Amino acid sequence: MQARDTTALHTAAATQSPEPGKKRDTGVRGTGTQIALARSETPAEGTRHLTGSRILCADLPRTMARFTTGTLSENRAMLIATEVQDLGQEHRGWADEQLTLNPEDFAGESRKALGDRVRALVQEIEPVTALERIDDARSRRFLRLIPTGNMTMRLIGQNPAEHGVLMHQVLSDLADSKTAAGKGQGRTREQIRADEFCGLVTGEQNISPRVEIELVMTDRILFQAEAEPAYLQGYGTIPAAMARQLVRGRDMELKLMRWIRRTGALDLDPRPDLRDPGLPEPGAAH
Structure with missing residues (x-):
């Protein structure tokens, strides 16, 4: 009901006459914020819900039917809608059909596995579009340190997948070797990973373990x-x-x-x- 009401609200906002001096799409952009307030979410989450709801109602009838009957959760339905949003309307319908050929496949499937399955379909249908999305995401790579109080800082970032896999392997191997050698000094595995990461970045750690991208x-x-x-x-x-x-x-x-x-x-x-x-x-x- 919320997904259908969200779509109806967007349609109403899009057909309203704009106030003097304002562009027509001003009210449309504010719909996501209204949804966020109604659902007690952030504006970004409200906008994602709006986008997903519109795709579900307009282009994914089979997925929407499973969502309506409760055999598919909102979380998973919105995940499917998000992954197919860059496909053309006709291709969304084909992906919707493929994903519902064997409904039993969803039973016990993790959210990551479902996302992988939908992405594989999208990448096969429109490989050029998929590469454009990847290039755009990779161009927005960043690394940021944010003060969090109590003499700590949070490290957040976005990196190409192959770099992330390599960093994960390096830190995991270093943590495993320290633990196996009895050099953990009472630290948890995650604490060791954090310490080794700092050492590698600052140059205090000069060990470069052999790693693979599989x-x-x-x-x-x-x-x-x-x-x-x-x-x-x-x-x-x-x-x-x-x-x-x-x-x-x-x-x-x-x-x-x-x-x-x-x-x-x-x-x-x-x-x-x-x-x-x-x-x-x-x-x-x-």
Whole structure:
């Protein structure tokens, strides 16, 4: 009911005549704030609810039906709507149909797994749009320290996924080695990770443990430009084109050796024109 009422409120605001001296979309932008007040949320959360509600009501009838009957929670319904928002209207309908072919798949599925499943569909339907979204998000990377009182500061940021996976591995390996060597000094694992991070950034820590980015893809994605999404361990599904960029090293600041580990027989077209000249020959160790 809230989703339908939210959509109706937006429609009413959009059709109202603007006050003298104001643009028509001024009232529309304020609808998210009104929703936030009604739901006791922040303005950003109210706007997200407005966007998700409009997509559910207009373009995802099957998902909306499951939401209405209670077989899909608001959290999950809004997650689906958010992930498909950059698709065209006709493609949203197709994604809606695919996601409801086997409703039992939702049972026991985590929110992250559901998000990965929807993103994989989106990346396969419109790979170019998916890459544009990724490029935009990566361009907004940042790192910020915010005073929080009691002589502490909070570190927040947004980084490319492959960098985040590497940092997570480094800190986890350092914490594990300190604990195993009995050098934890009564600290929790998270405290050790925080201390080691500070040491690496300030130069007090000069140990660089060996780490891997585990990128799982088929040989067709790697050598034949297939659009099927790949999977980045520790993050989730990523577009095939982005996976190939990570393998080539394009636009990566970290210069790393790439090792390709085969887990099955490669089924490759032997024609050389199908291979990217920047990638290793089939069967190469690295």
